[in-house]
Amino acid sequence: MSGGGFFAIPRIISAAIFAPVLAAVVSVNALADGPPKLPRGKGATCVEPLDVMRRNHMDFLNHERDLTVRGGIRGRKHSLVGCIACHAQRDGHGDFIRIDAPGQFCHACHEFTGVKMDCFECHAAVPDTSASHAAAPPFVPPRRGGYGGETRP
């Protein structure tokens, strides 16, 4: 439904959010609120260095999408299910909040930069808690050096 190539120009904008000087130029409103405050993900690090993640997560996702759908390669570090498992937040009752709900992880930045994506029209926006799947041994990110020295495809 979307291709990485289209985002070449807006990516400049993405770099701009994190450069306060440029951010001031983007919009007076945005300046007033500042960049969105994001809830921190689970674990010590993300699946790639932070700056890489901020800029390139959509490319990782697009690539992973094809590997999984066409090649049957599953559950690697760039999996969308994985983003949700680490980044989804719980509400006061301990229930998961949709990750694309206002202010939530996959919404806050996108709202700020005017990105609209349709991924969660199909993809579950909360982690898998169904009995058959939750019963299986849980996932833990490895400590050392990210994900086991896997070479990026």
Next chain:
Amino acid sequence: MTAPANRKRRKLLAAAASTVAAAPGLRLMEWAAAQSDAQPVTAATRWGLLIDTDKCAVDCDACVRACNDEHGLTGTGRPETDAQWIRKVTLTDEHSGRVTSLPVLCQHCEQPPCVDVCPTGASFRREDGVVLVDKHTCIGCRYCVIACPYQARSFVHENLTAQKPYSPRGKGTVEGCTLCVHRIDEERAPACVEVCNSGGGDDCGNGALLFGDLNDPQSAIARRLKSAPSRQLRADLDLNTGVRYENL
């Protein structure tokens, strides 16, 4: 043929790692796969399903329910447009009155008409024989729905919520049986096969569904196909289906 090397490695890794802490949504298997240099599926395997209609009970729809559960196919109360990946079909011989019951689903053809007609390449056949829709490129034109001789594809007409994490579905795209790729990629049988072969309670336990690798001469399905007569639905179309029927 033997399981591809990466599968074996996944298994080994899964067995080796045991001390883990919680993050919902991901399983150890997936973590193991993340560690290995996983390779894409290849044509060395061709997944197939053999359905013994003698063992399939007329009043049993356990496979349909298991499929609906697995993929979150919930009805809207409008059966004409609800998605259906497996349909139970009952045939009555007009002369003898003999009744035969069988599940009909995507036949995972080697020469799939749904793939031929797709204008975007969204309808495709995976190397290991599973015919799928890449919903990321599906434009919802429904040519494939018309082209399929088995009426095995559904169109999603309405907005959906609460989809299963491993089975994303959404309005405006076509879908059908995936042979539970998310399960077979992890060496688990498709949901319908599992329920048909497990006994007791709501489960079916009739053992009418046999799943496996058609390319592996040692697999139960290949041996059965060699030793007993079976049929393809609409064999006249010469599609070389991955789903076969016995006693039909």
